[in-house]
Amino acid sequence: MPTPRPRVVTVLWHIPENIGGMTSAALTRSSLLAEQGFDCEFIVCAPLRDAAADLARLAAHEAFPAGSRIVHLWDIVADTPWKGATPVSFDEPLPAGATGVEEWHIGGSVRVRTRYVPESSTVLQRDHMRADGTVAVIDRHDTRSPGTPGGRRVTLCGDNGKPVKSWKSIWPLYAAALDEYLGDEPAVLFFDSKVTAQFGQRYRRSNVATVHVVHNLHLAPGKRPPLAALNPSRAPMMRELFRFDRVVCSTEQQRDDIAALVSPSPTITVIPPAIGAAAEAHAERRPGHGVVLASLGGRKRLDHLIHAVARARDIAPEAEITLDIFGSGDAEASLRECIKAAGLDEAVRLRGHLAGGKSGFAEASWTGLTSTHEGFGMAVAEAMSAGCVPFAYEVPYGPADLLECLPENLIADGDIDALAHRIASFASASEPEREAAREAVVRASMAYRPVQLSERWAHLVADLASELPLEVPKSASKPAPMPASLRLKRSDSSLDIRAEYWWPKRRALPGVCLGVTAAKPALEWRMPAEVRRLPGNRISARATLPVRGFAGGLTAHEASIVEVFGEGRAARREIVHEGVDLASCGATETGVRGVRRWVKALKRTLTAGVRRV
Template structure:
């Protein structure tokens, strides 16, 4: 490999702590009610612009016909700023000129034949007056057998057929890229070569720093090895299966493929030293691992701010991993112990109905509130007295940093990973043995019954903790890891042994 075509180490100045080059964040998509991982990714990208002086593209791969609307909403909410761009595979493939499309190469020995869906036989999806996709279903309507993605003029730019083995029965896959006339240019029996083709178009030979945030995109980025691209996989959450104890427990099913190939990345980044240590011991296989935490907004903070010590706010998806039912039960137990406390849980998810029923069963309808997802929910943290984290696993919980920045005291299960890296029990919050609902209740009572002076001291300590995770400090850490990754890649090219 010729090192002359690879990334150069560059220089660091007081203005630009990040190396010069094309910077992008890779995630699967931006859901409407996005959670901590997406929030952290967007915040890091903004910091790369404001603190690192670099433009950042956010690259997405899911099909949503309204990505321009999503980008507009993110801009209005301040999540997407000047210097950032939200880009989507399907939106851009739809408009690629034939000169770019012809750069794609078919796989060898492709199985199956391209057959576009007859316009009269399929179901055509229309969005904002334009045809976007045509779908062909299995006879019973239970499964989609083919999706043809359409340009504005109705021509096919990608066909995804899923009944290759036997027509009419789900099995096998044929993905076909077509030119502006709908003529096939390249075909594959998997989807990931199409993803990598688009990445090559986006990168366009530039020196690139690519941070891979989501688990699903990490799977196919393990195959994306380019001399001019530094790939860095940021592991946002625990790599362990539910209920497994690190470091020797079973890997999460959705992470297994990537963790068996960690050395495919130029850097693997963890949010905590504890998780890096566990992975190095069991799973790294020589992968270059490092630690870079999430950053947080340092909001205006007044330790003497008046706030009701018994008011709690929690931000969490309403799903099994977050165990919000533990928080609700703990609030009820704290009230039974005499604390006149309340809890508002912002978030949505599959467990919403079940949690609402639990609130009614425990007669907590006046003290536990489930208002749903709110784009401004985190602002409520900074007027609350405490927040709860009852998850089974985390990475470095951004919600704890956000709360502590504004002096909101965290009460968290001591789970892998994250809470113990932030909370010094009884000093800037409370750490509780995992699953100990009574312990959470006692911590709520402790906060609710403490004096304003006592709580003020703890809130100042929480704020000092958050200050260690400022945008400028964390961006500088990213810059260091990027330069180290470049050095490693250059050394490997010069001496492959």
Template sequence: MNNIPETSPRQSHPHRFPHRGLLPEGSYFTLTWTIGYDYGGMTTVALERSSAFARLDNRRVEILTLSPEMKGLDRERELRAAGSIDRKVKVRNLWQDLTSWSDRKLRRMVGTVDPDPTAADDVITRTGQEWTEQRNDSEDSLLQADRYHDRGHLLVIDRQDMKKPGRRGGRRITLFDREQTVIAQWSTARDFYQAWLDIVIGDKPSYLICDSAFVGNFIHEYRRDNVILCMVNHNHFLADANDEPTGALAEDKFGYLRQLDGFDLATTLTDSQRVAMEGLDLSAGKLATVSNLTDDLHGDPDRPRPRSRGSMVARLSPQKRVEDAIAAVASVVADGQQVTLDVYGDGDDRPMLSELIESGNAAGRVTLHGHVDGAKSNFLSSSFSLLTSRFEGQGLVVLESMSAGCIPICYAVDYGPADIIEHGTDGFLVAPGDVDGLAAAISTFLSLPEDEVSRMRRNAVARAADFFHDPIVRRWGEVLAAQPFVPIIRAENARAEVRTAEVTADGVSVTLSVSDLGGSTPEQMFISWKSRTGTFYGRVEAHSSKELITADIPLSRIEPITEEYVDFSLDLVFGRGFERVRLACSEDSALSSSAALHLYSSKHGNLSGRFIRDGLTSTS
């Protein structure tokens, strides 16, 4: 497994259906949690990318799902019937596999703890024929789930109150054969999922692309020499889209954002987001920009369409800020111009938005159509589109609108619109939250000469072509081919010890030594910090000088932290290897604090800090 050759995106090998060389040779997998019936943009992108890989490079792609809710569903057939996936794309679910496999196949699952045969005694009395029995606590939190094989016998006991019965804490997942003999056990769901992935992927060179933030928060530990692991960042990475880039990270992505060097590759949808993330040293060269791909809607720039007709495809949720679009249309109407807006999408904000339409000048001008399959086709007959989001990963609807020859009028939010649109050439950009500016842009568009509008439509269609399937698949081929299948370097025994740590007027200065690297030399090192609660995280590059490692954390990087305690670590990056080591403090460590930040050795002997905001200096 350690001698896998490097590959080229142009390299081809004989197959029954020969690959076309757009992607490097290997097996391809898309990993997500589930594929529901009301899925959003992230799942849409994952399905379309998988299908584009299959269709354009003539290869099989498997979409892997982990959710037990997928068990019993034939989503592959349903998605193919709906035209959502290519015929060479397969959908596979962990629980569909386990509940149908024979004992011989189940024994391929490798456990991570010594089997305890008494686990069978934990079984919940079965009350019916459902494949799952659950035990919850008084607050309805799950304490145990028993899963049954399709043939009726007990398959899995997932007990989550191992430390103290009746209270969540400690986990044991046990897999049984038909005789109720323990096959294997795991102490975490993460290890359980990895055992299944090992069987599905095998030992051939493979590319595993994860789209789910939830899955990404634990899959970064799935490191195999033969698997190139990629994380796709689909949306904003900060907790507050309007925050400065030194603030807290997005809670739903916190687990993987502080582990980006654990992946071989992490992609952003726009250059601007990649630059912002690199500016915070979130990754040591693992980031690359790979845009969303969009369908060629074959928009005709010269097709007659009512100038006054606008369309908007958006969830009716606070993020999408549809109320601004309604207010802008009402303002344009109040100025005596003819304009309509059709909104396609549904969500919790619908009652509020309906009331807003009726109470203003938008009645009869703005129509909420709810969820409509294939809503993007309405861009073909619309003249302009609106995007008023608070933030975007890229803004797929902007690309769809441009592909249809429909002129986008967008808030220039992070991230996306400004990376796609050239203001006044193929669309319009408006300052985020500026309703008057949005209304003015609509009015400007309505008053443009017809030849100018035709020019903008042609430019929009041409710009959208940069994001059609073929160029984006080729881009994927480039970034994946740049990832070599070299052995992963591990340094689990590495130890970092603080020599000095001082709070200065400029920030925090740290000097330390590192040992037990197992003969490997890190390519880069960073001092990282994480708030003990909340989602504050950051790091700065450390430098080696003789036998010591030094790093300076600027005051501007730690001042925004609002949580009380912060813990420090040393990050070691070895190319395909990544280790995070807490900073040990011994009696010889010299710690110097300030009135605002108290540095101390925690009860486990590691460097931590407490922000002093109430005059107290107690530590834990």
């Protein structure tokens, strides 16, 4: 009997006005899966969004699957006739027209009322309304002290506006809405953004498989992989990647770095994003003309590229080097000042965000990437497919993979002078040399064409469908077994962690990862432990972490020992010991080894007393 095809649902936080790389990659993936016969749809979680308006904008996007649905989670909540078995405490909804309350409308109906901290954007209460005016959800953010942020209560109301359920966070409401929307049908849920992924790793249902697609750097900006601090905004999610049924990275290097930092997992796979159809290249390009597609933010470091163009024009004035930058963002004003200060008003232009901006690659001779980090570098791949030759800083992740065909165009991170010389050298080279480079990048870009990646996405979804229904832990809140003893031995070269657990003889050995976590300096590191049986109902888990893996060594004075006990959906991450001084050498021992000896001695005494009686 063939496996039924699951619904493929991409859960997004919102759809930005100017669709960027992550949203574009999610749309392209869904389009590829739709071509393979899967039913693809989108759920948007952010409030204050109009589903019809989002659909109208997305329908014009070249990668949007024809006939796909966009559903807003708050519309699911509003349209469901919720029932509750027990009454819950009632929060007063915000009255219409009250002072300090903002209203948001769709089609003439009030759908959201919001109360903020005075003269602030901090929300104190947000009520979600149905089209008929009844209250669907009362979301309080000031339950500890009314009028002061702190404490949350999310109250779900039935279609009569009366409360039926209440929670202390928003995630259970999201889960209830998804349960209602998906029912018992098999489904594969994709979570692309870090916001929705934090919910996705907690949503576990037997008929639903979850996939997190990593689009960006998982490390703190400026830190070098693989063993560095996690990005604070992504740390909660990265620490518990094992909760997803699959994790997809864009490059093999990022997959390996994640494995080195938070333990290897067979659920992590690599599928790069697919690029769109290349624009038809112009027969003649201006040799010195460059085009860049990027958001105008600090991470992109476009000021580096502007300074590189200025130097390149001095090195090769005959090449007439120019640059058009397509994009929008907060750094626009500072970039204009940079252009003016460099005297490049006629040579470098900020063109703003254009939906068809990538067509400029067909006219340009070169492009540049000067970001602090990338998830892949999709704009570079798009440029390559149009025969536009890239120059890029060697940063994680993507440039090294994309420029294997032209390694000389990979520039040391931050070396503006080297970047300028490479641009000048290319622009002033002979046309046959430039044409050879263009042919090389076009060939390399073939690996990222949709036809090459469509089947890989289809296989991933089909594999997950074949595993449904999935086993769900009986209690997601049940803690993992705590170590009966924990021994740490620190030397100049390594940290040895050894834990013992009570474990029935007849049960199979569990999977255990052991490691350390700390805030100052920030670190997160764990690795699979060697697990073996001990006499009696005990097992031992041991892991040795080499200090040289971290540039500054293991120097945290207030670290914690962390474990991941078990495998798959039933695995749990636990802090098992706190206050460890990693900077000092020596050994530490905690646990109940001494207690066990005391208990045995007490038993012997009691047994001897019984015998005398």
